Amino acid sequence: KNQVEQSPQSLIILEGKNCTLQCNYTVSPFSNLRWYKQDTGRGPVSLTIMTFSENTKSNGRYTATLDADTKQSSLHITASQLSDSASYICVVSGGGDYKLSFGAGTTVTVRA
Amino acid sequence: DGGITQSPKYLFRKEGQNVTLSCEQNLNHDAMYWYRQDPGQGLRLIYYSQIVNDFQKGDIAEGYSVSREKKESFPLTVTSAQKNPTAFYLCASTPSRWSSQGSNTEAFFGQGTRLTVV
Numbered sequence: 001k002n003q004v005e006q007s008p009q010s011l012i013i014l015e016g017k018n019c020t021l022q023c024n025y026t027v028s029p030f031s032n033l034r035w036y037k038q039d040t041g042r043g044p045v046s047l048t049i050m051t052f053s054e055n056t057k058s059n060g061r062y063t064a065t066l067d068a069d070t071k072q073s074s075l076h077i078t079a080s081q082l083s084d085s086a087s088y089i090c091v092v093s094g095g096g097d098y099k100l101s102f103g104a105g106t107t108v109t110v111r112a
Numbered sequence: 113d114g115g116i117t118q119s120p121k122y123l124f125r126k127e128g129q130n131v132t133l134s135c136e137q138n139l140n141h142d143a144m145y146w147y148r149q150d151p152g153q154g155l156r157l158i159y160y161s162q163i164v165n166d167f168q169k170g171d172i173a174e175g176y177s178v179s180r181e182k183k184e185s186f187p188l189t190v191t192s193a194q195k196n197p198t199a200f201y202l203c204a205s206t207p208s209r210w211s212s213q214g215s216n217t218e219a220f221f222g223q224g225t226r227l228t229v230v
Contacts, residue, residue, distance in 0.1 A: 004154065009152075034219075036221075041200075041224065041226070042223050042224065043116075043118075043202055043204075043221035043222050043223045043224050044202070044221045045221070046218060046219065049218075089154070089155075100155075100157070101154070102147075102154030102155040102156075103154050104152055104153055104154045105154070
């Protein structure tokens with residue numbers, strides 16, 4: 001069964017600090033991995049997309065890494081801002097035609 | 113502005129009532145999807161459509177129905193057969209089927225509809 005596990009479930013950080021979110025997956029075959037940011041009560045918005053051959057990709061203060069051998073990805077948030085408070089969802093595709101496997105998300109709270 | 117629009121933002125359903133959630137996109141995307149989001153769980157696929165007049169069941173289709181009469185529209189009906197409909201519903205679209213797409217294909221999500229049974 002294709003699964004995507006995210007950790008931690010939630011975290012609280014102070015404004016200006018860095019944090020790293022983890023994503024482990026068992027989806028096979030693997031096509032690509034996406035990180036989405038979802039504000040409370042809103043739809044997810046894409047941050048990064050990575051394929052098998054890509055190890056790292058950045059989008060402003062967000063940097064995603066991928067280790068396809070160990071089937072692990074991380075999302076690093078640098079110099080956090082209050083607006084970074086949201087749920088971050090890891091999404092892996094490749095298990096079939098329409099099959100996208102979603103993680104449950106990590107809820108990040110940034111405090112002033 | 114191109115995008116995907118869901119309405120209403122909040123919806124209340126009485127026991128035994130059918131309700132319909134709207135999803136419209138002006139991105140000229142072929143494929144559209146409906147997901148359900150519950151607290152502490154990942155999104156789960158309800159239905160998807162790759163082309164007009166065609167749609168397929170996802171992982172949790174029981175108690176739901178859809179139609180795809182126009183490329184721009186993919187409404188979801190939550191029927192009385194759905195015993196636990198309270199959830200956040202998300203509609204998404206992509207240019208074509210996810211499996212046939214390149215690595216940089218963007219998937220757009222609507223802003224969601226929160227359905228509550230009263």
